[in-house]
Amino acid sequence: MSVVQISGLKKYFDAVHAVDGVDLSIQQGEFLVILGPSGCGKTTLMRMIAGLEKPTAGSIHIDGADVTELPPRKRGVSMVFQSYALYPHMNVYNNIAFPLKAQRREKKFDKATMRSKVENIARLLEIDELLDRRPRQLSGGQRQRVAIARAMVTQPAVLLLDEPLSNLDAKLRANARDELKDFQRSSNITAVFVTHDQIEAMGLGDRIVVMEKGKIQQIGTPQRIYDDPANEFVATFLGSPSMNILRAKGHRFGFRPEHFLPKTLQDNPENSVSFHYFVKRVEYLGSDRLVYGYVGGHENELTLAKVPSNIRVSLDIDSEYEFAVHYDDIKYFDEASGERVEAQVAGAAWR
Amino acid sequence: MNALGFVLTNFWALLVLAFLGLVGLRIVWRVRKFGATRRELRHVLRRSPFYFVVLVFCFFAAAPFLIMFLHTFKTDGDLYRRPQPFVYRQEPTLEHLDALFTNTAYLDFIRNSVLVGVAVVIITLLLSLPAAYALARLTGRWGERAGILMFLVYLVPPTLLFIPMFRIVVLLGLKDSPLSLIVVYPSFTVPFSMWLLQGFFKAVPPELEEAALVDGYNRVEAFLRVVLPLSLPGIISTVVFTFTLTLHEFIYGLVFIADTSQRTLSVGVPTELILGDVYFWQPLLAAALIIAIPVGLAYNLFLDSLVQGFTMGAVKG
Amino acid sequence: MKLLHLGNFPLDNRRLIGALFLTPALLYIVLLVGFPFVLSIAFGFSDVTVGNTDLSFVGFRNFLAVWENDIFRQVFETTIRFTLISQVFILIFANILAVIFTQEFTGKWFARFVFILPWATPVSLAMIGWLWMLDTKYSPIDYLLLQLGLLGRGGLLSDNRNLFWLAAPDLAQISVIFVQVWRMTPLATVILMAGLSSIPTDILDQAEVDGSRFMRTLLQIKLPLILPIMVIALLFSMITMFGDMTVVYVLTRGGPVDYTRVLGLYSFQVGIEGGNLAQGAAISLFAFPLLLAMAIFMLRTASRAEVR
Numbered sequence: 001m002s003v004v005q006i007s008g009l010k011k012y013f014d015a016v017h018a019v020d021g022v023d024l025s026i027q028q029g030e031f032l033v034i035l036g037p038s039g040c041g042k043t044t045l046m047r048m049i050a051g052l053e054k055p056t057a058g059s060i061h062i063d064g065a066d067v068t069e070l071p072p073r074k075r076g077v078s079m080v081f082q083s084y085a086l087y088p089h090m091n092v093y094n095n096i097a098f099p100l101k102a103q104r105r106e107k108k109f110d111k112a113t114m115r116s117k118v119e120n121i122a123r124l125l126e127i128d129e130l131l132d133r134r135p136r137q138l139s140g141g142q143r144q145r146v147a148i149a150r151a152m153v154t155q156p157a158v159l160l161l162d163e164p165l166s167n168l169d170a171k172l173r174a175n176a177r178d179e180l181k182d183f184q185r186s187s188n189i190t191a192v193f194v195t196h197d198q199i200e201a202m203g204l205g206d207r208i209v210v211m212e213k214g215k216i217q218q219i220g221t222p223q224r225i226y227d228d229p230a231n232e233f234v235a236t237f238l239g240s241p242s243m244n245i246l247r248a249k250g251h252r253f254g255f256r257p258e259h260f261l262p263k264t265l266q267d268n269p270e271n272s273v274s275f276h277y278f279v280k281r282v283e284y285l286g287s288d289r290l291v292y293g294y295v296g297g298h299e300n301e302l303t304l305a306k307v308p309s310n311i312r313v314s315l316d317i318d319s320e321y322e323f324a325v326h327y328d329d330i331k332y333f334d335e336a337s338g339e340r341v342e343a344q345v346a347g348a349a350w351r
Numbered sequence: 352m353n354a355l356g357f358v359l360t361n362f363w364a365l366l367v368l369a370f371l372g373l374v375g376l377r378i379v380w381r382v383r384k385f386g387a388t389r390r391e392l393r394h395v396l397r398r399s400p401f402y403f404v405v406l407v408f409c410f411f412a413a414a415p416f417l418i419m420f421l422h423t424f425k426t427d428g429d430l431y432r433r434p435q436p437f438v439y440r441q442e443p444t445l446e447h448l449d450a451l452f453t454n455t456a457y458l459d460f461i462r463n464s465v466l467v468g469v470a471v472v473i474i475t476l477l478l479s480l481p482a483a484y485a486l487a488r489l490t491g492r493w494g495e496r497a498g499i500l501m502f503l504v505y506l507v508p509p510t511l512l513f514i515p516m517f518r519i520v521v522l523l524g525l526k527d528s529p530l531s532l533i534v535v536y537p538s539f540t541v542p543f544s545m546w547l548l549q550g551f552f553k554a555v556p557p558e559l560e561e562a563a564l565v566d567g568y569n570r571v572e573a574f575l576r577v578v579l580p581l582s583l584p585g586i587i588s589t590v591v592f593t594f595t596l597t598l599h600e601f602i603y604g605l606v607f608i609a610d611t612s613q614r615t616l617s618v619g620v621p622t623e624l625i626l627g628d629v630y631f632w633q634p635l636l637a638a639a640l641i642i643a644i645p646v647g648l649a650y651n652l653f654l655d656s657l658v659q660g661f662t663m664g665a666v667k668g
Numbered sequence: 669m670k671l672l673h674l675g676n677f678p679l680d681n682r683r684l685i686g687a688l689f690l691t692p693a694l695l696y697i698v699l700l701v702g703f704p705f706v707l708s709i710a711f712g713f714s715d716v717t718v719g720n721t722d723l724s725f726v727g728f729r730n731f732l733a734v735w736e737n738d739i740f741r742q743v744f745e746t747t748i749r750f751t752l753i754s755q756v757f758i759l760i761f762a763n764i765l766a767v768i769f770t771q772e773f774t775g776k777w778f779a780r781f782v783f784i785l786p787w788a789t790p791v792s793l794a795m796i797g798w799l800w801m802l803d804t805k806y807s808p809i810d811y812l813l814l815q816l817g818l819l820g821r822g823g824l825l826s827d828n829r830n831l832f833w834l835a836a837p838d839l840a841q842i843s844v845i846f847v848q849v850w851r852m853t854p855l856a857t858v859i860l861m862a863g864l865s866s867i868p869t870d871i872l873d874q875a876e877v878d879g880s881r882f883m884r885t886l887l888q889i890k891l892p893l894i895l896p897i898m899v900i901a902l903l904f905s906m907i908t909m910f911g912d913m914t915v916v917y918v919l920t921r922g923g924p925v926d927y928t929r930v931l932g933l934y935s936f937q938v939g940i941e942g943g944n945l946a947q948g949a950a951i952s953l954f955a956f957p958l959l960l961a962m963a964i965f966m967l968r969t970a971s972r973a974e975v976r
Binding site: 373377398401402404405408409411412413414415416418419422430431434435436437477478479481482484485486488489490494497501503504506507508509510511512513514515516517518519534535537538541542545570571595598599601602605606616617618620621630632635636638639642643646647648649650651654657658659661 | 681682683685686687688689690692693694696697700701703704705707708711716761764765768773774775777779780781782783784785786787788789790791792793794795796797798799800801806808811850854858859861862865903904907908910911912913914917918931932935936939940945948949952953955956959963
């Protein structure tokens, strides 16, 4: 069942088309990640779901009701901001209780109910010891929990999260990511998470929405997005180092550095394409060797190979090797639009 | 005179007309941009209580200035005989405005005020630019304390100091000379502008100065070549507000200078344009309005900058 | 011989440059404010007059004389009353206006220009406008009330054709307070605007998503967050008001009788116009402990309410 249904959504800031025609349906209980480079419109999209921005065109339905013209408080959404936006003059209890107080008249619950709601959510997020503290007395991780508790206390239909992990340091971040995912699973809340960090997106998302220039480029599971990119942008945006793209007649094709291996190591050499690979530089990364070079016929296009370190093949600088890629690992893109095409359509000659 | 006469004799009708016209234009413009006339009208209706409150406040703020404007061009007969203060029954006249500039010391007052203002601005900048930079960047704790002291000094009202100041001015032989004001005014303009400039300096990223230091300049050069040019907008607004502070000052001006031709605007106009009990109302009101409008415009133009300086000084201070 | 170790690069020495940059301003202020202030205290304990420049010590005679003077007591009381009453209105209006002017609306630039005028105009010149507005005979306000039937024969407010704004004791006091509120509200508003615009937008967006409406956001989020700045605004306008003599000097010269005489004006009249510098100094010195207490109290409140 879809909780949020977005159709034809647009937001223009004068000449800037921040969101330019987005259709999206978000399922009950799923963890949806919106991923894209900065300025791709992902935050604007989220703010429109929250009701903080009015769309230029299009509609948003939440739980079947049209909320396009409704203010945030009538939508049943809540949001965690990047800065957490905790009210600095209120203690943790009052911070969490604030949305309840604001909606008290409409939802009709008394003080005791409110108290128990706050205490329950605080216990769930293990911040029940901190209820009397002020935000400035909390650590980064604790602040994040308070922000999530405040967002969850009203039992919203959708929880919106705007890069909430980016204020934490690297060590805390991995931990917080796990906790967030566990919490989302156990509470079965529908979550929309905006980020520009692909590792975060791959780790958290049930599905990922890749955005660029105000448009959705692809929607799918992390694996689908990585293995089966819809176009050149998605193919190159995900993965580090990013996919090698080479020019051919009438199309472009690409393959990921980790699929580009010495021919002798390919488990199925007859089902792969061979290239003459000229090695220019090798970086040792510990678990892998990152090889910089170019393939015959594409001298101007830098091509990378990621060779696991446990493969003990010597790779010398300024030497030529025979490398190969499995047929299935080569993706073809239309020269003009960058859209994915099949090998036959592309007219690839080597099968 | 004819155009002015027309405006004055039909003042209220024109005011209402101009207001309605602007509202109409605005609605038309929005309808053209967003379409949907009915939604537009509903928008206007929903916003009208807000605008009503704004208009009421504006009216209270502007009332004396409106009256000043309306009275400047009235003939004596129109002003005093069975007065109807809001309308013109006789032809508007420029005679009083003319008298203000030719028969009174008004031009002297303006000259003195400008002279004092410019001199004080220069002294203030010379003293407060380096001092504010020192407070913003260089000095640690004791600088902070000096800053608080400055703030407290700014709060010492002139009424507490004018008697001993008067004595000092007499001793220095500066009585009846604008020089006395030039010496004394920095006592409140320096703390004020230091406080404001400090805020602007703090808004300059320290990395820029550090880059200059690495590039081969010393601290003083970094201040002169990097910080000063970057905070120029802030410095300009500090200059504007410092100048107007001197323009506003009344007590020292009243106490130190008794000679009509040496007085400044704020003192000269209310004391010298009144002869005992005889008020020359039209020139008086005109004299006030002529100063009020440009200063008001300057304030409005530099207000955002002032607010910014204040916020930076307060938040990061 | 080196008295002060400057290091090899004096122009890069932070402390040295800091001291060098700060000292001239500090010196000027200490000389120009500190010295007169000490002198003021010395005057208070002496019998100096405009004619007699010798400072001979007379102890607490001036202060006692001032304190036992009924006029002084009334003046002191009036000053405090004016200050307190006007602050209430200034705070109310400034809060409303600050909220208005931190929003976007058509014609904001012009509205802001108009509403800043009372503060931008030199006080003494703005008072000329009010002098006419409140004129005993020609007051445009009276004219308006007359047209509305509130004045004149059978009028609701008075049978007279005029209210005598500045000549009737109660009305004169009300007028002075009104004019003070009129001219000081813009400054307080601007300070509050600075506070409001420094609230992070995230916090306000969060409040909106949390379901808070305009009034709740204003009362529970915005106002508590700008409380420290509000206290500073209050401090500013209270001290300005307490020390002001310009408004009453132009409008009433303290009259009718002593009803609008405030401390600053009284000190001016005794010290300069009356030539008794010693007593004038003593009068203004009475204001000092009060001002100091006010400043300390408010700065403490402001720093205690600091939430960041």
